[in-house]
Each structure stands twice: as structure tokens, then as C-alpha cells.
Amino acid sequence: MSSRLNQSYWYLAIIILIYMVTFSGRQILSVSIESIKLEFQVSDTLIGVVTGPAFAFIFALSGLPMGRLSDRINRSKMIVIILGIWTFLSTLGALAGSFWLLILSRMGIASVEAGINPTSMSLISDIFPPEKRSFAISLYTVAPTISAVVGLGIGGWLVSTQGWRFTFLALSACALLLTIASIIWLKEPQHIKDREKNIGDVNFFESVKMAWKIPSFKWIALAAGLTSIAGYSFGMWSSVFLVRSHGLSIAQSGAVGGLLFGLTAAAGTLTGGSLCDRLIKRSQEWQIGVPIIGLAISTIVGIIYFQFPTDTYFNVGDNKIPYAVFFGMLYSFFNVWWAAPIYAAATHLSPNNMRSFTLAILSLCTILLGVGVGPLLVGLISDLLEPTFTNHSLRHAMTIILFTQLLGIAFFFKSKKMYSTHINQQKLTE
Numbered sequence: 001m002s003s004r005l006n007q008s009y010w011y012l013a014i015i016i017l018i019y020m021v022t023f024s025g026r027q028i029l030s031v032s033i034e035s036i037k038l039e040f041q042v043s044d045t046l047i048g049v050v051t052g053p054a055f056a057f058i059f060a061l062s063g064l065p066m067g068r069l070s071d072r073i074n075r076s077k078m079i080v081i082i083l084g085i086w087t088f089l090s091t092l093g094a095l096a097g098s099f100w101l102l103i104l105s106r107m108g109i110a111s112v113e114a115g116i117n118p119t120s121m122s123l124i125s126d127i128f129p130p131e132k133r134s135f136a137i138s139l140y141t142v143a144p145t146i147s148a149v150v151g152l153g154i155g156g157w158l159v160s161t162q163g164w165r166f167t168f169l170a171l172s173a174c175a176l177l178l179t180i181a182s183i184i185w186l187k188e189p190q191h192i193k194d195r196e197k198n199i200g201d202v203n204f205f206e207s208v209k210m211a212w213k214i215p216s217f218k219w220i221a222l223a224a225g226l227t228s229i230a231g232y233s234f235g236m237w238s239s240v241f242l243v244r245s246h247g248l249s250i251a252q253s254g255a256v257g258g259l260l261f262g263l264t265a266a267a268g269t270l271t272g273g274s275l276c277d278r279l280i281k282r283s284q285e286w287q288i289g290v291p292i293i294g295l296a297i298s299t300i301v302g303i304i305y306f307q308f309p310t311d312t313y314f315n316v317g318d319n320k321i322p323y324a325v326f327f328g329m330l331y332s333f334f335n336v337w338w339a340a341p342i343y344a345a346a347t348h349l350s351p352n353n354m355r356s357f358t359l360a361i362l363s364l365c366t367i368l369l370g371v372g373v374g375p376l377l378v379g380l381i382s383d384l385l386e387p388t389f390t391n392h393s394l395r396h397a398m399t400i401i402l403f404t405q406l407l408g409i410a411f412f413f414k415s416k417k418m419y420s421t422h423i424n425q426q427k428l429t430e
Contacts, residue, residue, distance in 0.1 A: 008127040012136060014186050015120045018083055019143040020150070021175050022113055025090060027151025028171060029106070032164035039164075040099035056371035058110040060364045066115030067360025068207060071353055075123045078115065080182045085112045087175040094168035118359040125347035125355060131277055133347065134287070138273025138340035145266040148258060211358045214349050216418035220288070221365045223411035224342050227295060228370025229377070229404040230302070231335055236375040237398060238328065245310055245395050246322040256325055265332040268294070272337030276344070284423045287345045288416040292409055294337025299405045301330040306399045335405075338412075348423055377401060 033047055070078055086109060093105035121137060128136040158167040212218050238261065239253040248256070272290055279286035308324035315321070343359065350358035381397035389396055 008136075011127055011186065012124060012139060014182060015079070015123065016140055016143050017178060018079060018182065019116060019120065019140065020147045021171070021178055022083070022086055022116060023144045023147040024151040024155065025086075025109065025168075025171060027148050028155035028159070028164075028167055031151070031156040032159050032167065035159060035164045036099070036102070040102070042099050046099075055106065055110045056367055058107055059114045060367040060372070062111040062114035063118060063360040063363050063367075064208075064357070066112075067118040067357040070115060070119040070122060070356035075119050075356070076186045078119050079123070080179060080186060082112050082115050082119070083175060083179045083182060087172050087179055090168060090175060091172040094165045094172060114360075114363075117363055118356040121343055121347065121359050122356040125344070126352075130348060131281065134276040134280075134341050134344040135270070135273040137344050137347075138269045141336075141339050141343070142266045142269045145262050145269070148262055153258075207354065207357055208361065211350065211354060211361050214358070215422040216415040217346065217349050217358070219411045219415035220342060220345060220349075220419070221362050223408040223415065224338065224362060225365035225369035226404050226411065227291075227338055227408035228366040229374040230402050231374075232370035233374040233378045233398065233401050234302070234331065234335070237378050237394060241306065241394050241398060242322070242325075244391050246313070246324065247310070248320070248322070252319055256321070256328075260325060260329055261332040264329040265336050268333035268336045269340060271333070273340035273344075275337075276341040284420040285416050287341050287348070287423075288412050288419055290341050291338030292412050292416070294334045295405050295409050295412070298331050298333075298335035298337075299402055299409075301327045301334065302402045302405075303399055305331055306395045306402075338408075345419060348426075349419070374401065 036042075037047060089105050089108045089112070093102050093109070096102040096105060120140060124136050124140060125133055155167055155171075158170065162170075235257075239257040242248045242253040242256060272294055276287060276290040279290060283289075305324050305327035308322070308327060310322075312324070313320045313322045343362065346358050346362050347355055378394070378397050378401050381400055382393045385393035385396050
């Protein structure tokens with residue numbers, strides 16, 4: 001068992017590296033916007049559409065067919081193929097002679113990248129036993145945070161010194177080396193090679209209905225989507241809030257968001273996953289209970305963060321740090337407690353031959369609501385409040401959006417008993 005577990009962590013390390021490399025492309029694109037805009041002479045609106053809703057929409061919808069394909073074929077090979085195609089498309093983007101070719105490469109990347117999460121989490125769920133699965137998934141889901149530090153830090157330096165094309169080519173070279181390494185080392189573990197893959201003659205839409213009929217899953221998916229509205233909004237608007245309401249510079253707010261909030265979110269992700277694995281030994285309800293606790297605490301400290309008085313800060317060298325930042329760090333820490341346990345819960349609920357597809361449905365809810373609705377809704381509320389609250393309209397808009405987490409908590413509560421009952425029945429039939 002020990003050698004198998006060691007092998008599992010080795011597989012997990014490779015999968016995490018793949019996730020980090022592909023996710024870094026989004027961060028590097030964000031720090032390349034000014035260079036790309038200058039070279040191709042395009043508007044902020046066009047860039048915003050391409051990098052925001054358009055990417056999210058394609059990414060979300062592509063996840064379903066990619067998840068279904070993952071349930072039918074060897075997942076390790078699929079991850080390698082996805083990484084190879086991603087490398088090719090990233091290279092095309094770096095060599096694009098027009099902005100429209102760059103758009104096409106980014107849309108292609110969105111469509112193939114959508115298969116990484118459901119396929120990887122499905123593989124993780126098979127190589128780790130249920131009692132260690134939440135922590136394993138938390139290790140995987142912390143990869144974007146590390147990617148943000150690498151992408152924004154090293155990527156930003158490369159873009160400023162070598163240009164955006166060189167930076168993307170360097171990333172593509174890293175992805176190519178990782179593709180070769182994955183071909184050599186990322187093999188489907190022997191003890192799951194014979195896992196049943198056939199979904200039979202069930203068509204695509206019937207598969208969606210089957211997944212949605214899984215006890216508690218629809219409530220979990222809706223709760224995750226509602227929760228993501230506030231989470232993604234925080235990631236998008238929190239730095240802007242620090243500039244407008246607390247007077248930080250763009251560089252200072254970026255450092256706070258990228259380092260302080262990013263690192264505490266990473267710690268929170270690992271804590272939530274580890275705590276869940278410990279508590280489910282007592283009761284399966286903790287699989288949902290841990291997310292509920294995290295969200296309840298984060299809602300309270302989030303309200304304090306956005307409503308904390310201005311002009312209350314301490315100095316670190318020449319930089320002023322608002323005391324409100326401590327509550328922002330607490331929000332970042334507790335708000336992510338739901339992610340690893342809920343994705344792990346989805347793997348527990350779904351049958352083996354529908355695991356990737358079920359995870360893709362869960363991701364669809366979080367991305368469409370979180371990325372597609374959250375930041376836009378905050379902007380609309382802020383604009384409506386601006387005549388009354390002027391420069392502080394954003395702080396009230398973000399406070400209002402936090403209440404979507406209460407809806408998420410309510411749906412998680414509704415699913416908690418159903419989830420526990422379903423899992424316990426599964427154990428009795430095994």
C-alpha cells in the first residue's frame with residue numbers, strides 16, 4: 001500500500017506541473033495585454049471580451065464533451081494529448097501575425113484546456129483512496145495560486161525585458177519538455193487499467209440527466225456555482241477596491257492580492273482538504289460540513305473587510321498597509337475551504353464511468369456563474385451605486401455580492417444529509 005501511495009503522489013506531482021504550466025498561460029497573457037494592444041492596435045473592450053467572457057464560455061462548454069471523452073478513453077494518454085495540443089496552439093499564438101490569429105489560438109487553448117481539470121481530478125480520485133482524496137485534490141487545486149506567482153512574477157519580468165512573443169515561446173518550450181516527460185512517466189496505474197470505461201449507448205443529453213439525478217449532486221453543483229460568484233468577484237475586484245477605497249497604488253494592491261491573498265488562499269485550500277479527510281472518518285456529512293463552516297466564516301470576515309474604515313493602516317517601509325487587509329487574508333483563507341471537499345464529493349457520488357463528465361458539469365456551474373456572472377454583476381451594482389457613494393460604490397457592491405454565499409450555504413445544507421445517506425448506502429452495497 002505504501003509503495004502504491006508513493007506512486008500516487010508521483011503521478012499527482014506530474015499532473016500538478018501540467019496544471020501549473022497551462023494555467024500560467026492565462027497569467028502571462030494578463031501581463032502581456034499592454035504589449036499586445038500596442039502591437040496590434042486594438043481596444044480594451046476587444047481584449048476584455050477575448051480574455052474574459054469569451055474564454056470562459058468556450059472553456060465551460062468544452063468541458064462537457066471533454067469530460068465525456070475522458071470517461072471513454074485512457075485518461076493519462078488524454079492528458080498528454082491535451083498538453084501536446086496546448087503546446088502547439090500556444091506556439092501558434094506566440095507567432096501570430098494578426099490579433100485575430102491570436103484570438104483563434106486562445107479560443108483553441110480554451111477548448112482543449114477545459115479537459116485538464118475533469119480528467120486530472122478523475123485520475124486523482126482513482127489513484128487515492130477516499131479518505132485521502134480531499135487533501136490530494138486540494139494539492140492539485142493549489143496549482144493556480146503558484147502559477148499566479150510564477151506567471152505574474154517571472155512572466156511579467158520576461159515580457160518587460162524580452163517581449164510577449166518570447167515569453168510565450170519560452171512557456172511553450174517548457175510545455176513541450178513536460179509533454180515528453182509525461183509520455184515517458186505518466187502511465188495509467190496498473191491497478192486501475194482495467195477500470196470499466198464503457199458508458200454504453202447513452203447519448204450526451206441522457207448522460208447529463210443521469211448526472212443531475214445523482215442524489216444531492218444538483219444541490220452541490222448549484223451551491224458551488226453560487227459560491228463562485230463571490231469568490232471570482234473577490235479575485236477580480238479586490239485589488240481595485242484597495243486602490244479606490246484605501247488609496248493604495250496599483251503596484252501595492254497587486255502585491256497584496258498576489259502575495260498576501262494568494263498565499264493565504266493556498267494555505268486555506270490545503271487546510272480545507274486536510275481537515276475534511278480527518279473529519280469524514282467520523283461522519284460523511286463533514287464532506288459538506290467543512291465547506292459550510294468555511295463559507296460562513298468567510299462571509300462574516302468578508303463583510304468586515306469591505307466595510308472596514310479607511311485611513312486605518314500601518315507602514316512597512318515606504319508602503320502603507322490597511323488593517324482591512326488582515327480581514328481580506330482571512331476571507332481568502334476560509335473562502336476556499338469548499339473547493340477540494342466539494343470536487344472530492346463529486347468523485348464519490350458519480351459512478352466510475354461518468355466521473356470526468358460529472359466533474360465537468362460541476363466546473364460548468366462554477367465557471368458560468370463565477371466567471372461569467374460574478375465580476376460583471378459587481379460592476380453593474382457598483383455603477384448603480386456610484387451616484388450615491390462615488391468612489392466607494394465598489395465596496396458596497398462587493399458587500400452585497402457576498403450574500404450569494406449565503407444562498408450557497410443554504411444549498412449545501414440541503415445536500416448534506418442526502419450526500420451522507422447516499423455514500424453510506426454505497427458502502428453497504430460494496
